Amino acid sequence: MTAAGPVTAMSLPERAKRAAKVAAKYADAVDREGRFPSEALDAMKAERLMGVMIKAELGGEGASLSEVADVCVTLGQACGSSAMVYAMHQIQIASLNDYAVGSAWYEEFLGRVCDEQLLIGSATSEAGGIGGNLRNSICAVDVVGDVVRLEKDATVISYGEASDAIMVTSRRNADAAPSDQVSTVFVKGQYTLEKTTDWDTLGMRGTCSEGFIFRAEGAKEQILPRPFAEIAAQSMLAVSHLLWSALWYGIAYDAFARGQSFVKAAARKNPGQTPPGALRVAEAANLLQQVKGNVVSGLKQFEAAKGNPDALNAMSFAVAMNNIKIGTSQTILTVINHCMLICGIAGYKNDTPYSLGRHLRDAHSAQLMISNDRVLGNTSTMLLVNKPDPSLVG
Amino acid sequence: MHDVVRQLLAKHGSLPVSVDEIANNADLYDAGLSSFASVQLMLALEEHFDVEFPEHLLNRKSFSSIDAIAAAVSEIADDQAA
Structure with a gap:
């Protein structure tokens, strides 16, 4: 938190431009090598851009979606992959901001996102005919006592290996319909990733959207309360x-x-x-x-x-x-x-x-x-x- | 009203479970109602009752349960008869 003072005293657009400068410098190398834009993400974290949309009480800055979109415009001019990673992270933040209200676990987690500048990934796609159909799942969370377990054959987890936490969709339970889904955030250390597919693509090569078998175990309250x-x-x-x-x-x-x-x-x-x-x-x-x-x-x-x-x-x-x-x-x-x-x-x-x-x-x-x-x-x-x-x- | 809604839901809802197993107040989206099927059901209701859903009822809530659908159709029928 000691670094938070001087950096956040600057305006959000100014900090975005500083991070974008780093992203631009490495954009061609990231694209050519098809590697994660780690320099750009380090710069975004140094500029404390990860938690800006989280409310101030939890350590964020309460930035609006328009302000965050403007950061995406700035980053997009520098490096498409870096901007996409940032945008996808903010999509998870927007969901957690509004749909985990009242959950002590999530309040603490969002506080950590601000303090530690965590990067959140997402696993919605699934093998077995689901593909990118966001609103259907095959896998289901298994709740026993206070523990939740989940295994998902995720065809795509963008920046899966670089993520500090991953938000995963699944069916509510083993008997639920494919569209009766819940979403659960698991933090690094609670899950393992077994790589199944590579990411060698035409563009957006730095998002490293590889496929993984995702296996996780966490606390029951990590299942988001809203459907x-x-x-x-x-x-x-x-x-x-x-x-x-x-x-x-x-x-x-x-x-x-x-x-x-x-x-x-x-x-x-x-x-x-x-x-x-x-x-x-x-x-x-x-x-x-x-x-x-x-x-x-x-x-x-x-x-x-x-x-x-x-x-x-x-x-x-x-x-x-x-x-x-x-x-x-x-x-x-x-x-x-x-x-x-x-x-x-x-x-x-x-x-x-x-x-x-x-x-x-x-x-x-x-x-x-x-x-x-x-x-x-x-x-x-x-x-x-x-x-x-x-x-x-x- | 609920019986007609149930009949049309069974025919157009493409649900993975039987409509008989769904309570009037149960969440239809949880039961597997897709947005495509909800529009098909809406068209069937419009045809059956000779009404048109106004913009303010074109949302997920209007189709969230058998009760909600019946209430929405009653509201339209009252408005359009008046």
């Missing part, structure tokens, strides 16, 4: 779409900045002539503004609905959050592709100030993490009955 169905519907899906979109916007923004610098350098070399890429910079800026507007309006809608289960449960809210995810994930690819056309071979090469390969590859993950087809399918079901609100002020 996972409620946490997923009211917090996790919306927060995921918003924080992911924020960092995707950051990735696209950095690509845009490279394209803009490229055109500016060309304009300086040939004064009086408009470089051929200039028009595309204008097009990319236009698309980027749409992405930003999408994320900002989504955050505004979330902050307005926060704490109101009726508003968070409304179909119109779910449709809006889904649309933010679809719109952002599709548009950033167009933006980065424009930038690639602007920078030409300098963007295509991996070793220039205008390189865009990492941005483009990282951005391709956006339409897959919760597949856009699955999200659109879900939205189309809701639109059988839901009528979008046309009002601009409603």
Whole structure:
């Protein structure tokens, strides 16, 4: 706690920029080697960014989701993998903040997250036909006396080995339906990870989203008191779409900045002539503004609905959050592709100030993490009955 | 009302358990009601009662139990008859 004073005296955006500087320095190495961005995470912890959204009474700073999203934008400009690890951690924090209220175990745990700057991972995917279907589980928690045991064949646990704690979904008990789920946080030392699959991917190579057999034993009160169905519907899906979109916007923004610098350098070399890429910079800026507007309006809608289960449960809210995810994930690819056309071979090469390969590859993950087809399918079901609100002020 | 809701739930709810085993106040999501099935059930209720669910009832709570569905349908039927 001795380090907390001087660092947290600085503003959150300032601390985010300092961490982002470190993330940017190692981004290409992390991408090339497909390794965990440990320097960036160390910097985030040194800047005490892990617990900012936790309330002050527990040692956090009570930051809003919009403020945390802005940190994701800053980190996204530096290193997509680092930003994604941070965003995923904050998704767990958002769930624990609102759905573990009154639990002594969780109050102490959230205090530890602030004090020790713990990184929380997540294990929702499962082998055996569940895949990424968040709202179904095969495995079940086994409660005997005060002890809970769980074994999960998790196809993906992002940054599993670097996590200090992991939040795991499962069925409520061995007789429960696949969708009757609970969520449990186990801390390091309470679980073992037996690696089953590697993470050698096109992009987001630093998230190290390997597969593991997860085996854990903890205290019964580590099972979150609220059903996972409620946490997923009211917090996790919306927060995921918003924080992911924020960092995707950051990735696209950095690509845009490279394209803009490229055109500016060309304009300086040939004064009086408009470089051929200039028009595309204008097009990319236009698309980027749409992405930003999408994320900002989504955050505004979330902050307005926060704490109101009726508003968070409304179909119109779910449709809006889904649309933010679809719109952002599709548009950033167009933006980065424009930038690639602007920078030409300098963007295509991996070793220039205008390189865009990492941005483009990282951005391709956006339409897959919760597949856009699955999200659109879900939205189309809701639109059988839901009528979008046309009002601009409603 | 509860009988009709039960019949439509059995037909459109795609539940892993029999509707007969579900109490009127039991949580249908815990019983395995998916969001897709809840919309199918909503459409079936609209068709059966010749009503349309208004925006404020399009949420998880309205479909959280047989009691809640019956209450929601009664509310709409009263509103739309008035």
